[in-house]
Amino acid sequence: MTHASRLTAGSLGRLLDLLDADRDRAAIAYEQLRERAAGLLQWWGATHPDELADETLDRVGRKLDEGAPVTQSSLAAYVRGVARLVFYESRRADRNDPLPRHDLAAPQPEGQPDVLECLDECLASLDSSDRDVVLRYYEGNKVAVRQRIASDLNISMTALRIRMHRLRIRLESCVEAGLKRLGHFEHPLQA
């Protein structure tokens, strides 16, 4: 599904104004909202969540330009409603033009030495305190261990979760970059 933004300067401006009076902060808030809308669409099972998130915010901006009575406090619920509509439309479109079905029942076996080696290299690239925390945090997913880590770092469990998620994103990207350097390419799954 291709998407070309139909957001005019005026409708984008109305959306930014709603997000924040300061345009620089509003631009950041726009990107965060876009990322969260894409997350929502991904949870619903959208095949192209980023494109649909763009479409969602385009429509929200146009509706604001047309005078839709949306306030800052109701914006999240409004965006959710528009995202839902966009998602259902995309599902109808996908049924008319089905993508190859992926058989996802069996995960790829990832005991391959290269993947593990890339992971080790990427872990070694972290500074020692981050590496130590990552290894402790992800070994066994034990609540008591994580609570201890949070206590040791003097941060809340929520802050620890977010910190570990961000480190994990870095590691995932690092591993993928390492595999590409080794010449591993994504193979389409068998239907």
Next chain:
Amino acid sequence: MNDVRSYLLGGSDEATSESIETRALQDDEFFETIRSVEDDLFDQFARGELSDDERAAFLRRFGQQSERIRFANALARRRPNVIAFPARRWLGWAAAAAIAIGITALVVRQPAAPPVAVHSQVLRSMDVTLAIGATRSSSQSTQVVVPNGISTVNLRVRLNPADRYEKYVMTLRSKGVSWGSGEVHASNDAGDLIVAAKVPANILVPDTYELSVSGDGEELGFATLEVRGQK
């Protein structure tokens, strides 16, 4: 978090889903928390800890995210034998036993050191095998060069066959590095009792290191490793 987990597996009612989704759109911290719960689900999937229904629901929702699945699988299969200890103050050399050393990797040539075969091709990992001797007086520095392109040094220590324990810990220390293997187990290798661990090559900066080995908490001995820079 149970509500979020249930939502991610498609087990929430409409009202709960709407509440979670609306909050996720307006609260960045909450959105990232949900992402962290996703990470936990990926790990549980990789470890086979999801029920059949949960697994099916997970694949429906996240099955296309192959990079995250790949990462979670690798994390689950990674042997927990390499743990970075937090930096500690260097307290000085402990008394060390003498060392008899066999080296199977590239070693820098020094006037007093015997020449050792050099690997001509670039290897991604290299083996260093050491043995703990009985006395200190016969010890000598073991000099090692870690070539560019090596990512892992497989540190192998040949133990006295009588030193059989349930678990061992190998520790490598210098003034700037403190690394620990975590608990490892010994194996028989052609009649030798060997403990081994993988050391990330990038922590082995040129310096002098003390390797210590303990078994079930009892110190078994020490070795000295001099890592030299590649010329």
